[in-house]
Amino acid sequence: MPDRRPWFRWKALAPLALFFAFVAVLWGLFADSVLRRSLQEAATQVLGTQVDIGWVHIHERRAGVEIGELAVADPFDPTRNLIEIDRIRLVLDPRPLLEKKIVITDLAFERIELFAAREKPATPVEGGLAARTSTMVDQWRDRFGEPFLGMSAVDSIRTLVLDPSQLASVAAAERLMRQTDSLGVLAADGLAALGLDSLVAEGVALAERVARADPGRLGLSGTRALVGDARSVVNRLEAAEEALARAETAAMVGVRMLTDGIEDVERARTADYRRAESMLGLPDLDLPSVGGALFGQVSLSYVQRAVYWAELARRYLPPGLRPRVVPGPKRLRAAGTDVRFPKEDHVPSFHLVRGEASEVGGDTAGFRHRLTVTNISSEPALVGEPAIVAFSRLTAGTETLGLDAVMDHTGLTARDSLDFRWVGVALPAFALPGTPITAQPGAGRVRLAASVAGDRFFASWTLEAPEVTWLVDSASADPAAAVLRRVLSGLTGLHIVAEVAGSFDAIDEFSVRSNVDDALARQMKALAGELLATGQERARAEVDRVSRPYLESATSRAADESVTIRQAVREWQARLAEVRSRLEEEVRKKTGVLGGLIGM
Amino acid sequence: MLILLRLLQSLIRTLHSDGTPAQVAAGVTLGAALGLTPLLSPHNLVVVSAIALLNVSVGGAVIGMLLFTPVGFLLDPVFDYVGATLLGLPWLRGLWTAVYNTPILALSNFNNTIVLGSVVCWAILAFPIYVASRAGVVRYRSTVGAKVRNSRYYKAIAASRLMTVYRLLRPE
Numbered sequence: 135m136p137d138r139r140p141w142f143r144w145k146a147l148a149p150l151a152l153f154f155a156f157v158a159v160l161w162g163l164f165a166d167s168v169l170r171r172s173l174q175e176a177a178t179q180v181l182g183t184q185v186d187i188g189w190v191h192i193h194e195r196r197a198g199v200e201i202g203e204l205a206v207a208d209p210f211d212p213t214r215n216l217i218e219i220d221r222i223r224l225v226l227d228p229r230p231l232l233e234k235k236i237v238i239t240d241l242a243f244e245r246i247e248l249f250a251a252r253e254k255p256a257t258p259v260e261g262g263l264a265a266r267t268s269t270m271v272d273q274w275r276d277r278f279g280e281p282f283l284g285m286s287a288v289d290s291i292r293t294l295v296l297d298p299s300q301l302a303s304v305a306a307a308e309r310l311m312r313q314t315d316s317l318g319v320l321a322a323d324g325l326a327a328l329g330l331d332s333l334v335a336e337g338v339a340l341a342e343r344v345a346r347a348d349p350g351r352l353g354l355s356g357t358r359a360l361v362g363d364a365r366s367v368v369n370r371l372e373a374a375e376e377a378l379a380r381a382e383t384a385a386m387v388g389v390r391m392l393t394d395g396i397e398d399v400e401r402a403r404t405a406d407y408r409r410a411e412s413m414l415g416l417p418d419l420d421l422p423s424v425g426g427a428l429f430g431q432v433s434l435s436y437v438q439r440a441v442y443w444a445e446l447a448r449r450y451l452p453p454g455l456r457p458r459v460v461p462g463p464k465r466l467r468a469a470g471t472d473v474r475f476p477k478e479d480h481v482p483s484f485h486l487v488r489g490e491a492s493e494v495g496g497d498t499a500g501f502r503h504r505l506t507v508t509n510i511s512s513e514p515a516l517v518g519e520p521a522i523v524a525f526s527r528l529t530a531g532t533e534t535l536g537l538d539a540v541m542d543h544t545g546l547t548a549r550d551s552l553d554f555r556w557v558g559v560a561l562p563a564f565a566l567p568g569t570p571i572t573a574q575p576g577a578g579r580v581r582l583a584a585s586v587a588g589d590r591f592f593a594s595w596t597l598e599a600p601e602v603t604w605l606v607d608s609a610s611a612d613p614a615a616a617v618l619r620r621v622l623s624g625l626t627g628l629h630i631v632a633e634v635a636g637s638f639d640a641i642d643e644f645s646v647r648s649n650v651d652d653a654l655a656r657q658m659k660a661l662a663g664e665l666l667a668t669g670q671e672r673a674r675a676e677v678d679r680v681s682r683p684y685l686e687s688a689t690s691r692a693a694d695e696s697v698t699i700r701q702a703v704r705e706w707q708a709r710l711a712e713v714r715s716r717l718e719e720e721v722r723k724k725t726g727v728l729g730g731l732i733g734m
Numbered sequence: 735m736l737i738l739l740r741l742l743q744s745l746i747r748t749l750h751s752d753g754t755p756a757q758v759a760a761g762v763t764l765g766a767a768l769g770l771t772p773l774l775s776p777h778n779l780v781v782v783s784a785i786a787l788l789n790v791s792v793g794g795a796v797i798g799m800l801l802f803t804p805v806g807f808l809l810d811p812v813f814d815y816v817g818a819t820l821l822g823l824p825w826l827r828g829l830w831t832a833v834y835n836t837p838i839l840a841l842s843n844f845n846n847t848i849v850l851g852s853v854v855c856w857a858i859l860a861f862p863i864y865v866a867s868r869a870g871v872v873r874y875r876s877t878v879g880a881k882v883r884n885s886r887y888y889k890a891i892a893a894s895r896l897m898t899v900y901r902l903l904r905p906e
Contacts, residue, residue: 139754139789146786153782232837457827462846467772468810470848473821475831 166190173201175464180450182262183209183216197228207256208249209264209442210435215252220245230481237481241489246503248527248535267445271438274634274641302409303402303681307688310395314692317388321699324381330706333367333374337713340367344720357724364721371714378710382703389699392692399685403677410673425630425646428654432564432573433632433646436595440552440584443539444591445638447521447550453543455515474512482513502528514543534558550586555579561599569618570607575599575628589639595632602628621654753791755875759868761791763860765798770806770813770859771852776841794867809855810848817851 170190177185188203201222208216221244227237258265298304344364349357452458455476462469474483489507506524511517520542527535536555542548561575578599585592604622629649636642753761767781785795806813821830833839843849882888 139757141789142787143789144787150783150786153786229837233835233840235840457821457830462848465772465774467807468814468848470810470814470817470846470851473818473830473845473847475827475834475845477831477835480835 165192169199172463177206178259179262181206181209181446182259182264182266183207184212184256184259197226197231199224199226205252207252210268210438212256212258213252215250216248218247218250219243227481233481234483235481236484238486238489241486241507243489243491243493243505245493246491246505263446263449264442267438267442270638271434271441274434274644298680298684300409301402301406301677301681303399303406303677304684306395306399306402307681307684310392310399310688310692313395314392314688314695317385317392317699318695320388321381321385321702324384325378325702325706328374328377328381330374330378330710333370334709334713337367337371337717340364341713341717341720344717344724347724349724361721361725364717368714368717368721371710371717375707375710375714378703378706382707385699385703389696392696396689396692399688403681403685406677406681407670407674410677411670413673425648425651426644427568428566428650429630429632429646429648430644431567432597433595433630434634434644435564436580436582437584437593437632437634440554440582440593441591441638443552444550444584444586447541447543448548448586448638450512451510451514451521451541451543451548452512453515453546453548455513476513476516478516480516482511482516484510484512485517486510501534504528514541515545518544520544529558532558547588548586550584552582552584554582556581561597563605566618571618571622572605573599573628574603574605576601576603578602578628589637591634591636591638593634595630595634597628597630599629600627602626618654621657622650624653625650753794755868755871757789758791758794758797758871759864760788761785761794761796762798762801762867763864764788764790765795765800766802766859766863767853767856768795768799769802769804770809770856772843772849775843775849777843777849777853798863798867806852809852813851813855814847815851816854817847817849820850820854821845821847 166189169192170187173190174185174187177187184207186203186205186207187201190202191200193199201224202220204217204219204222205215206217208214223240223242223244224238225240227239230237340363344360347357347360352360455478458474458476459471460474462472476482486507487509489505491503491505493503504524504526506522509517509519509521510523511521514521520540522541523537523539525535525537526533533555534557536557537553539550539552541550543550557579558577561578561580563572563574565572575597576599578597578601580598581596583594602625604619606619627649630646631648632644632646634641634644764781764785768778771778784790785792820826830845833842834845844853
């Protein structure tokens with residue numbers, strides 16, 4: 135009998151409706167706090183620094199969201215907030231929400247506070263963008279920001295003991311010896327391969343045979359055969375001479391390599407001198423080194439911020455329309471990854487069309503903030519216009535803080551530019567590394583300009599502090615500190631210019647110049663001149679002691695081998711020419727007897 | 735405690751008498767979708783609606799969900815691999831791009847490797863799950879079912895008044 139049970143259970147409609155109503159009630163009760171937590175987590179993850187959100191309110195009917203008490207911790211200073219905003223009002227375009235896309239058509243801010251102190255230090259985000267940027271810039275510091283004053287070493291030079299494995303010149307000498315041996319073997323093999331010995335012997339023997347030959351007895355045909363043999367050997371001798379010329383050219387290339395190798399050894403020895411000096415702790419008092427050592431750290435700490443924002447833009451505003459993989463949402467199960475499939479003529483996953491804030495605040499300061507943000511998008515190619523962020527803070531009508539950033543990621547190559555200005559405000563103090571001195575720039579001007587094209591970036595940072603003061607730890611007994619203090623006390627202002635160029639993986643150039651460099655280098659050289667000279671002499675002597683046997687052996691062998699090869703080639707050239715001319719002479723004599731019947 | 739007791743009753747009744755083996759198996763298969771795929775995904779609203787509206791065993795669905803939830807956790811790396819492979823296939827890019835940019839469909843989260851991978855794996859496993867669970871229910875009822883029914887524990891649970899609550903959603 136067929137089963138006549140119905141397919142549908144209509145009486146479950148009511149419980150199902152109740153279930154959906156229950157879900158809707160849950161949404162009404164918890165959506166705000168769920169969204170607040172999600173936004174907080176996502177923003178913390180994206181920015182790589184702690185982001186706190188006090189409250190969130192969703193206005194379902196108006197497709198709007200309000201965010202309150204937003205605080206973004208300074209990525210590089212956990213004790214303060216980069217920005218605090220009392221209230222943000224977002225107006226969303228409702229249609230893209232059905233595609234799980236967020237298009238913010240209008241954004242308004244209320245009360246913005248910059249660099250306010252935090253009650254509790256921010257928790258660092260492990261593996262976050264700020265941490266990664268810090269690691270990257272720390273590597274630059276290691277490479278470029280060498281401590282300036284190893285001057286404590288100047289008044290008591292340590293003993294230096296080197297071994298051959300530490301010296302580049304020894305390695306270069308050993309390399310040169312190997313090259314010399316190889317070249318010697320190659321030259322000998324090359325000459326042997328030409329078979330010159332047997333050819334010369336054959337030529338000599340034939341010349342004697344021709345000399346002894348009697349054309350009358352040999353007859354015309356016998357003489358003709360002998361001359362033919364002679365002609366063949368002469369041709370082979372000429373060919374051998376040409377081959378020898380080619381071998382000489384090749385050998386000369388090798389000889390030039392040996393000459394270059396000798397120069398390399400010399401260069402390596404100079405580098406070894408420097409290395410040995412640094413092992414003794416002797417400072418480099420060349421002008422670029424002084425500027426970099428004194429102000430490299432503070433310069434990099436500002437440049438680091440530009441790199442952070444550029445990296446942020448590079449990561450979250452990717453150029454092009456290729457599918458993009460991002461981490462999936464956090465949940466109890468594995469998050470997986472989300473793949474975004476942008477499509478031409480469609481809206482991007484995220485697009486902030488325009489945001490604006492203008493406020494007048496400060497009871498006594500009388501400042502005015504103005505912030506404009508346009509076209510921030512997760513798929514800039516779909517927007518087709520560059521993203522722009524402009525912020526200014528006017529105090530008594532004068533700009534004291536300004537930021538202009540343009541991020542053009544609409545093409546295949548991302549191009550960013552940033553201009554940050556900080557004028558007439560008390561600039562933070564910074565310590566001069568390796569010295570007991572702290573600079574207090576006071577009211578001054580800082581400017582940071584950066585530009586990015588693809589993976590390449592350039593950043594320049596300038597600081598002008600007309601009324602700088604220097605705080606010195608008087609407990610320091612370092613003689614160099616006294617000189618430094620004397621030099622600095624004569625300066626009424628401080629001017630630093632730092633420039634960085636390179637890729638995000640490694641910087642190629644980092645230079646720092648300041649008005650302190652020249653005066654300080656001269657004074658330091660005068661102070662430390664004699665001790666430095668002694669230290670340098672000792673370092674060089676130790677390098678020479680260890681490397682000399684290797685260097686002398688290698689360079690003399692290389693020179694000898696060059697001479698040997700040249701001599702061998704010349705000797706063979708001479709012998710070949712001699713045998714050929716003798717053979718030709720003998721043949722000429724015999725053919726002359728025959729009255730030109732047989733020609734050479 | 736109340737909920738647990740009710741759940742236990744419903745499961746026991748499901749295995750012993752409520753619904754045909756096919757209804758229980760269909761319930762298990764739909765419940766497996768809730769267990770194998772991330773629960774808070776939009777497609778599971780459709781699955782829940784199907785469990786409620788189709789004449790399948792709700793108890794079977796609960797059994798399926800309970801059985802397959804740990805399996806889902808274990809198989810997440812497999813789902814991730816399957817999802818990533820499918821989303822990366824060049825000849826399917828047009829489909830995913832269309833899904834990603836179509837209202838409502840875009841809410842499905844099928845651009846997530848775990849969601850897509852688990853849904854596809856469930857779809858592939860649905861028929862084997864249905865066949866295996868149907869055979870399992872038949873075998874259970876014909877072998878150990880009678881013994882369990884006569885045990886005093888079963889009688890104690892089945893006699894509870896709470897059992898009546900369950901009858902509302904019992905298969906017809």
